Amino acid sequence: MSRSRRRGRRVTLPAPVLALAVVAVLFFALPLVGLLWRAPWSDAWAYLTEEHALTALRLSLICSLWATLLSVVFGVPLAWFLARVEFPGRSVVRALCTLSMVLPPVVGGVALFFALGRRGLMGQYLDRWFDFRLPFTTAGVVVAQTFVAMPFLVITVEAALRQLDQRVEDASRTLGASRWYTFRRVTLPAIRPALVAGAVLAWARALGEFGATITFAGNFPGTTQTMPLAVYLALETNPEQAIVLALLLIAISFAVLVGLRDRWFGRSDRSSTTVLA
Amino acid sequence: MTVFAAASLTAAFTEIGFAFTVENPNAKATFSFAASSELVTQIGEGAPADVFASADMGNMTRLTDAGNNSSEPQVFATNSLEIMVGPGNPKGITGVADLADEDLIVVICAPEVPCGKYAAQIFESAGVMVAPKSLEENVKAVASKVTLGEADAGIVYKTDVTAAGDKAAGVEIPADINVLAKYPIAVTREAANAEGAQAFIDFVNSAQGQKILASYGFLAP
Amino acid sequence: MTLSASLSLRLGTLDLQADLEVKPGELLALLGPNGAGKSTLLRCLSGLAPIDVGRIVIDDLVVDEPSTDTLVEPEDRPIGFVFQNYLLFENMTVLENVAYGLRARKTPKADARTVAYEWLERVGLAEYADQRPRSLSGGQAQRAALARALAPNPRVLLLDEPLAALDAGTRSSVRRDLRRHLETFEGMRILVTHDPVDAYALADRVAILDAGRIVQVGTLAQVTAHPRSRYVADLVGVNLVTGVVTDGVLTTRAGAHVVIADARTGPSFAVIRPPSISLVRELVAGSSARNTWAGTISEVDRLGDRVRVGIEGQLPLTAEITAGALDALQLQPGDEIHASVKATDIEVYPA
Numbered sequence: 001m002s003r004s005r006r007r008g009r010r011v012t013l014p015a016p017v018l019a020l021a022v023v024a025v026l027f028f029a030l031p032l033v034g035l036l037w038r039a040p041w042s043d044a045w046a047y048l049t050e051e052h053a054l055t056a057l058r059l060s061l062i063c064s065l066w067a068t069l070l071s072v073v074f075g076v077p078l079a080w081f082l083a084r085v086e087f088p089g090r091s092v093v094r095a096l097c098t099l100s101m102v103l104p105p106v107v108g109g110v111a112l113f114f115a116l117g118r119r120g121l122m123g124q125y126l127d128r129w130f131d132f133r134l135p136f137t138t139a140g141v142v143v144a145q146t147f148v149a150m151p152f153l154v155i156t157v158e159a160a161l162r163q164l165d166q167r168v169e170d171a172s173r174t175l176g177a178s179r180w181y182t183f184r185r186v187t188l189p190a191i192r193p194a195l196v197a198g199a200v201l202a203w204a205r206a207l208g209e210f211g212a213t214i215t216f217a218g219n220f221p222g223t224t225q226t227m228p229l230a231v232y233l234a235l236e237t238n239p240e241q242a243i244v245l246a247l248l249l250i251a252i253s254f255a256v257l258v259g260l261r262d263r264w265f266g267r268s269d270r271s272s273t274t275v276l277a
Numbered sequence: 278m279t280v281f282a283a284a285s286l287t288a289a290f291t292e293i294g295f296a297f298t299v300e301n302p303n304a305k306a307t308f309s310f311a312a313s314s315e316l317v318t319q320i321g322e323g324a325p326a327d328v329f330a331s332a333d334m335g336n337m338t339r340l341t342d343a344g345n346n347s348s349e350p351q352v353f354a355t356n357s358l359e360i361m362v363g364p365g366n367p368k369g370i371t372g373v374a375d376l377a378d379e380d381l382i383v384v385i386c387a388p389e390v391p392c393g394k395y396a397a398q399i400f401e402s403a404g405v406m407v408a409p410k411s412l413e414e415n416v417k418a419v420a421s422k423v424t425l426g427e428a429d430a431g432i433v434y435k436t437d438v439t440a441a442g443d444k445a446a447g448v449e450i451p452a453d454i455n456v457l458a459k460y461p462i463a464v465t466r467e468a469a470n471a472e473g474a475q476a477f478i479d480f481v482n483s484a485q486g487q488k489i490l491a492s493y494g495f496l497a498p
Numbered sequence: 499m500t501l502s503a504s505l506s507l508r509l510g511t512l513d514l515q516a517d518l519e520v521k522p523g524e525l526l527a528l529l530g531p532n533g534a535g536k537s538t539l540l541r542c543l544s545g546l547a548p549i550d551v552g553r554i555v556i557d558d559l560v561v562d563e564p565s566t567d568t569l570v571e572p573e574d575r576p577i578g579f580v581f582q583n584y585l586l587f588e589n590m591t592v593l594e595n596v597a598y599g600l601r602a603r604k605t606p607k608a609d610a611r612t613v614a615y616e617w618l619e620r621v622g623l624a625e626y627a628d629q630r631p632r633s634l635s636g637g638q639a640q641r642a643a644l645a646r647a648l649a650p651n652p653r654v655l656l657l658d659e660p661l662a663a664l665d666a667g668t669r670s671s672v673r674r675d676l677r678r679h680l681e682t683f684e685g686m687r688i689l690v691t692h693d694p695v696d697a698y699a700l701a702d703r704v705a706i707l708d709a710g711r712i713v714q715v716g717t718l719a720q721v722t723a724h725p726r727s728r729y730v731a732d733l734v735g736v737n738l739v740t741g742v743v744t745d746g747v748l749t750t751r752a753g754a755h756v757v758i759a760d761a762r763t764g765p766s767f768a769v770i771r772p773p774s775i776s777l778v779r780e781l782v783a784g785s786s787a788r789n790t791w792a793g794t795i796s797e798v799d800r801l802g803d804r805v806r807v808g809i810e811g812q813l814p815l816t817a818e819i820t821a822g823a824l825d826a827l828q829l830q831p832g833d834e835i836h837a838s839v840k841a842t843d844i845e846v847y848p849a
Binding site: 113117118119135136214218219220221224225232233234235236237239 | 312314315318382384387389390409410411412413414418422425426427
């Protein structure tokens with residue numbers, strides 16, 4: 001029985017299951033391979049270092065990071081609220097906050113438009129009183145990205161909070177810790193994997209956001225033209241450049257996802273029992 | 278039978294489609310409207326179009342250069358450009374020169390699409406430096422930004438101003454700086470229904486088709 | 499300077515009503531069957547479960563009084579709580595765990611760590627200070643939880659089944675250690691347990707909680723001498739009969755009659771020790787035993803030389819006879835049997 005004692009025991013799947021899994025992997029790999037195959041490798045560097053490509057990249061990274069930050073700052077309290085506080089209509093509120101996950105992004109953009117555009121429900125006051133408009137600005141891009149990305153974080157963190165053993169939080173309170181202190185020193189560390197996973201998902205979603213951005217914020221190099229928009233437009237006249245830009249975006253996302261390994265995504269700490277009799 | 282046509286042909290071609298079916302009960306035309314440049318790319322990648330109608334010669338040339346046409350392109354209409362503003366022209370714009378005002382929110386098409394190229398040409402001819410707030414992906418998007426009140430002005434085709442009805446007003450661009458966009462049409466090489474495609478093109482060029490185009494503001498070829 | 503509580507709470511199927519008082523330096527054990535409401539009572543005292551009606555006062559501070567809308571949150575009560583599964587914080591070291599209560603109450607980090615370290619030395623866990631709770635054994639975790647609860651110097655210490663999570667082998671040594679550590683605590687201590695041995699070893703007084711009510715309070719000796727609930731009767735191993743006495747006869751609710759040798763009247767308890775019950779297959783005339791009841795044998799439990807026989811009937815009883823007698827009579831579950839006891843062998847006291 002020495003075989004089963006080896007570390008990393010081999011697990012065998014039933015053949016049909018394995019076949020489906022392989023098809024799934026191919027499904028994801030094929031488009032990427034397609035891009036790599038059509039990429040104009042000799043001109044790639046020139047396309048990449050072109051100013052407008054670098055500008056779009058920088059804008060994408062800045063906006064998506066801001067969107068992720070906002071998602072965390074607002075999303076974590078929201079998740080805490082939804083997970084811990086019972087109030088009538090809670091499921092409706094939860095559905096409302098995660099609606100943009102299922103909305104087509106363009107629809108989201110249009111909705112933002114009618115809320116925060118120059119003639120929008122709230123936007124008109126922003127314009128009239130503060131001379132501030134969101135469309136056509138980088139801030140508008142961040143708003144559009146946050147709108148679509150935040151639900152990913154909220155959902156992940158809320159699930160983790162619900163699964164947490166509340167008795168550990170009870171223990172903390174009996175030791176004299178306020179709710180906030182408990183959250184900071186006990187709850188947050190316990191949900192760290194979920195928080196990281198949620199933030200990464202939100203970031204990825206924000207980085208790839210197109211429909212809401214182009215509808216709400218518009219498209220202008222340096223201000224609102226993020227990478228996805230740049231790729232789309234490049235496709236019109238210079239598909240080769242589009243491919244190169246797309247590959248760059250993919251490479252960055254890939255690097256981040258691989259870099260954040262299982263350790264961060266995986267096993268959450270068991271927060272209660274310690275008994276090893 | 279599938280027709281890929283420039284976004285600016287949306288309203289006109291839809292009506293032509295109905296009229297075509299009335300005349301030829303066995304034929305049905307389905308349309309895909311988008312920026313001409315995008316459509317050419319899609320056709321190049323094998324999208325199933327029978328007819329291609331472009332908003333400029335440049336994109337049609339891309340098609341013929343790639344050998345993706347099976348009939349000689351014919352110009353079936355022309356269109357010129359106009360400044361679209363909100364109804365009643367609230368900002369009192371009188372001409373292209375006014376668009377240089379930095380307090381105005383001006384939107385034009387991206388340079389990769391025909392109407393964007395034309396707008397750039399117009400600005401150059403007029404010797405005006407305009408700083409647009411957004412470069413939209415197709416002319417319909419420019420039009421909607423103006424009709425929804427988000428932008429103060431946009432450069433669109435005359436036909437788009439007509440199509441907007443009372444949701445927008447137009448400011449003429451004088452002929453000496455304006456661009457006359459030529460709209461060519463051709464049957465694609467991979468057309469599944471080449472006969473139907475040619476019939477459609479013939480209809481577009483017929484008196485009835487031309488009358489419909491004119492009613493939307495297109496000019497004769 | 500005491501803890502006094504008079505409270506009432508409905509939670510799910512539990513209807514809890516309790517009055518108790520604990521003095522400084524005293525350890526009260528709450529003993530009772532599962533589901534009696536012991537843990538819930540602790541949660542009420544700690545503030546984790548607000549009460550419906552009543553009043554809880556700790557050291558002259560009213561911490562819960564619904565009628566005046568007074569409710570002091572757990573974090574503001576001078577209590578320490580040792581939970582059944584210890585609930586140590588996995589993301590911190592053992593030292594940080596013990597220092598937690600002090601730091602939460604705004605003690606500067608360095609001071610908190612010093613005090614925490616002293617506590618760890620006191621409970622013999624100093625060498626584990628920088629390790630994660632994961633690496634502690636059951637008994638060690640319990641000591642760590644105790645140190646953590648005591649470090650902020652609370653007035654009241656609440657312990658919920660502190661030994662339940664341990665296996666039988668470690669339980670006695672940990673119990674001894676716990677006793678030692680608890681002895682030096684000057685405040686009030688309440689310990690919940692289902693194991694009477696814990697109560698015996700650690701408590702000054704015992705309160706028996708059954709189905710949400712405190713049925714008996716006293717020292718363990720007092721409580722077991724005169725059981726007032728089925729739970730304690732089972733604990734001690736005697737039969738407890740409840741009923742009303744008139745003219746020397748105790749009548750149970752089921753209508754069974756028990757002749758007693760006592761002059762009292764009114765609601766009473768009667769204790770019948772199993773060894774004092776004789777079993778006969780057929781009634782004999784002329785016996786001096788004033789009490790015989792008919793029944794059916796429900797179970798037979800051999801315990802070495804002795805056998806416990808459970809009898810169902812109008813008066814359910816458990817009798818204890820010798821193995822020899824069992825074999826001689828060839829008694830088996832399902833047999834019809836008569837149980838008989840002398841009136842003088844029955845102890846009666848008021849309910």
